[in-house]
Amino acid sequence: MKDALTIKTNLGRSPLADTNTVEKFNVHGAVIIRGVFEDWVELLRDGIEKNINDPGPFVRDYRDSSDGRFFGDYCNWNRIPEYRRFLFESGVGDIANHLMGSKHARLFHEHVLVKEANTNIPTPWHHDQPYYCVDGKQNCSLWLALDQIDQTTSIEFVAGSHRWNKWFRPERFDKSPLFENDKDEVLPDIDANRDQYEILQWAVEPGDVIAFHFLTIHGAPPNLSNSSRRRAFSSRWVGDDATFAVRQGRTSPPFPHCKLQHGDVMSGDDFPIIPSRFDIQ
Numbered sequence: 454m455k456d457a458l459t460i461k462t463n464l465g466r467s468p469l470a471d472t473n474t475v476e477k478f479n480v481h482g483a484v485i486i487r488g489v490f491e492d493w494v495e496l497l498r499d500g501i502e503k504n505i506n507d508p509g510p511f512v513r514d515y516r517d518s519s520d521g522r523f524f525g526d527y528c529n530w531n532r533i534p535e536y537r538r539f540l541f542e543s544g545v546g547d548i549a550n551h552l553m554g555s556k557h558a559r560l561f562h563e564h565v566l567v568k569e570a571n572t573n574i575p576t577p578w579h580h581d582q583p584y585y586c587v588d589g590k591q592n593c594s595l596w597l598a599l600d601q602i603d604q605t606t607s608i609e610f611v612a613g614s615h616r617w618n619k620w621f622r623p624e625r626f627d628k629s630p631l632f633e634n635d636k637d638e639v640l641p642d643i644d645a646n647r648d649q650y651e652i653l654q655w656a657v658e659p660g661d662v663i664a665f666h667f668l669t670i671h672g673a674p675p676n677l678s679n680s681s682r683r684r685a686f687s688s689r690w691v692g693d694d695a696t697f698a699v700r701q702g703r704t705s706p707p708f709p710h711c712k713l714q715h716g717d718v719m720s721g722d723d724f725p726i727i728p729s730r731f732d733i734q
């Protein structure tokens with residue numbers, strides 16, 4: 454495990470120090486930051502094994518006919534010390550506030566997404582903010598790869614889609630709307646018209662992070678490798694402009710005990726501000 458000083462050095466060497474990274478995030482809505490959390494990979498892998506063996510109340514565990522498994526769970530950082538340690542001590546919040554152009558980085562939640570080898574389950578194209586109980590433009594997800602993932606298996610993005618000024622209906626995996634009677638626009642069929650979009654997709658190594666905006670359209674292919682797992686730890690962040698949003702139904706994640714009202718500034722124990730570990734130049 455690296456101490457804070459070494460992490461600082463690591464971040465200083467990373468493309469994050471290059472304002473190009475922020476520019477790419479703003480223009481494309483997704484950007485890769487390589488090698489920034491290599492030294493946290495083992496800890497998070499341990500946390501994920503705990504999580505799989507002891508899932509939280511919101512777990513989603515999809516199986517396919519050939520024994521594949523797509524395990525997803527979120528909002529467990531407060532009970533899994535490995536997650537908590539990463540979120541509070543690694544400097545990940547500093548990356549988030551740098552990208553968001555925010556003074557503070559407030560944790561929205563973490564989400565783990567594990568596609569075991571031979572899992573023939575894609576992650577459908579979607580964008581996240583309509584699922585979320587948060588309004589505001591300053592936000593990002595930091596999708597941290599915990600395995601080597603080749604380009605054809607890695608998460609993919611429609612470049613610039615966060616700037617389309619669109620709000621697409623949130624759907625479940627079976628395409629049914631998340632909110633009953635939702636009249637919002639249905640996402641176009643990206644796969645049928647891939648040549649009409651600029652699609653971004655990167656091969657990744659353990660410790661690489663892909664940052665993306667809550668409105669950037671993204672999805673992920675199945676994991677057809679017959680030997681490699683595809684584990685990702687996605688931390689979600691909001692900035693100073695974030696307010697709590699009541700949607701047409703139960704959001705994902707739901708935060709059932711949260712007492713905030715529509716328009717309230719995001720605050721409270723569910724959504725802590727993560728103190729800065731250091732100043733990024």
Ligand SMILES: O=C(O)CCC(=O)C(=O)O
Nearest residue numbers: 566576596608673685687
């Ligand atoms: O990892 C995946 O399959 C999808 C990830 C995703 O949709 C997200 O992090 O918002």
